[in-house]
Amino acid sequence: xxxxxxxxGIIHSPFADPAEMPIQPTGAAGVTGTxxxxxxxxxxxxxxxxxxxxxxxxxxxxxxxxxxxxVPFLDSQPRGxxxxxxxxxxxxxxxxxxxxxxxxxxxxxVRNVDILDGTPLLDIKPYVPAFDAPSDVRCGWLEKAxxxxxxxxxxxRFK
Numbered sequence: 001x002x003x004x005x006x007x008x009g010i011i012h013s014p015f016a017d018p019a020e021m022p023i024q025p026t027g028a029a030g031v032t033g034t035x036x037x038x039x040x041x042x043x044x045x046x047x048x049x050x051x052x053x054x055x056x057x058x059x060x061x062x063x064x065x066x067x068x069x070x071v072p073f074l075d076s077q078p079r080g081x082x083x084x085x086x087x088x089x090x091x092x093x094x095x096x097x098x099x100x101x102x103x104x105x106x107x108x109x110v111r112n113v114d115i116l117d118g119t120p121l122l123d124i125k126p127y128v129p130a131f132d133a134p135s136d137v138r139c140g141w142l143e144k145a146x147x148x149x150x151x152x153x154x155x156x157r158f159k
Contacts (some may be wrong), residue, residue, distance in 0.1 A: 007120035009037040011058060013113045018062065018087075022114040032101075035111035035121060042106040051101040053127035054110070059120045060092035075141065083140060096121070097127050 013033035015021045022028035035047060035056065048054065065088060070079065072084040087094065099111040108124075 004020045008041040009121040011119040028114040035108040037106045051126040055125040057123040058094045060087045063087045063092040
């Protein structure tokens, strides 16, 4: 089966190079960006301005290939790809929860952006804590490491 998607917009951020980027939205606290929606999809932004946060689903457009075992940014030992958020994946789809400051016509002004400039946007969903934030969460090998995510930056390991 072949599945195809077409972008609905483009994400703009201050990050032109993957090196030294924040590795998660937590590490991008305060970093602003915009999401430019293509004209054909702008009507779908109605009512989005009532949400404080949105989920962006996007295509890792500079990612090539993948390994099923990787050394993730927050660890020094190889882990199974699907137990990480490494960008090099069989289907290079990224997800970020960002703060929505405002909707201005066909542009979304967002904060806490950890996404490369020019990234194709696949979808937007409103972030709803009652749906998206379960209370009984385990974080596996990241249990201790996730507390340091704001201090880490990307390097060349996933180029």
